[in-house]
Amino acid sequence: MPYISSSGNTNQRELDDIKQAINDLTNTIEGKHMRLEAILSQIIEREMITQDSYDKIMNLLIEFGKKKGWTK
Known part of the structure; x- marks a missing residue:
């Protein structure tokens, strides 16, 4: 807890x-x-999920990143 002086600063x-x-x-969160x-890209390359599922997940990540200012 930060120290607050008697003046309140x-x-x-x-x-x-x-x-x-x-x-x-x-x-850390951005990383x-x-x-x-990157993990999702590898999963789709290995055909472990469908392209549609990948697109849905990526859209969620992109929207979340935009809200946080991590993506444009």
């Missing part, structure tokens, strides 16, 4: 640490998103 170093933790978490896309 949070220590800047702790705020920076929190921002960095959020950035690290966002990067997992891209990895999942």
Whole structure:
């Protein structure tokens, strides 16, 4: 929990640490998103799912990524 001084201000170093933790978490999630896309591509190449199923999953991933600002 960040230290809050008697004036109500949070220590800047702790705020920076929190921002960095959020950035690290966002990067991890974004990396997992891209990895999942790669796994799905391999699955369709190996014909383990139908093209239709693949398209549905990819559309869900793309829409989710757009909401998070990870894809355009």
